[in-house]
Amino acid sequence: MSDVKPVGVSVSSGSRRHTRLEGLYRRYSPWLVARLRRRFGTDTEDLVQEIWLRVAAIEAGLDIRHPRAFLLKVAFNIGLSGDRQHRRRRQILDSAAPLETMVLEPTQNAAVQIQEIVLALPQPLRDVFVLSRFGGLTNNQIAEQLGISPKTVEWRMTKALAQCAAELRR
Template structure:
């Protein structure tokens, strides 16, 4: 009898889970597609599909306080670990401190905004920025790790900071 009850509870929670995921998808999918398309161009279908596959794999309840931040964090994590990154970039970014956690912080919107700004930087500028600001590396350490001159690191950092400041002023 307990196996029958367990099966019924599991079927109910599976059905509830599916309903939650479908509601989550209907509510946030248009926003997510628009946001990613704006950041990465027209080629976002694979990324969006991967995000929803990861959402489906989450076994926890989908009662998420900051769903947009959560979806962007999944996109960020896919970008770090996905096939679109070369092995070298993956090692560089994996050595840096994550840009932010999907936790219940009062400044969550600011964290999401900063993540979006950093993710929008061209890859060479982003690598230097992330290693400097989140990885704590010096100019010489970044130059050595990326195989570029310290002057190039300084130039890229200046450009990255200027682009970030311009985005924050908008």
């Protein structure tokens, strides 16, 4: 039986680390997914992916004696950082002028329509849109405020504008 390796992958000293990480993943991933689904419901894919990305980044120098406890601690830390990010985003958006108090022209019906379109945007897109268009922040400032990359800000703004334009054409 021959070993098949993906193109562009070489065996190096990092392969032991990769093998150890792969072993952790194969052994504990089904357990982790089941545990998180029981706790958070069916939408856990992003969380599981984030956990394994963090484990891959920090696992190299660690002697993990209790992998399940370690994985749950990483999940807990991600949840904490997500909560902090959510609170920070909420503070920033609360400090910006609320949509309800903004005067939109030219007519009241158009203002209501635009407000409804903006409020209907998914939260991440709406946050970027509001900070850019109503808060006057640059992409770099928005990225810093929300704790995301400028490229993510750019992508979200493009999506938000496309969704707004599509709704306005209806």
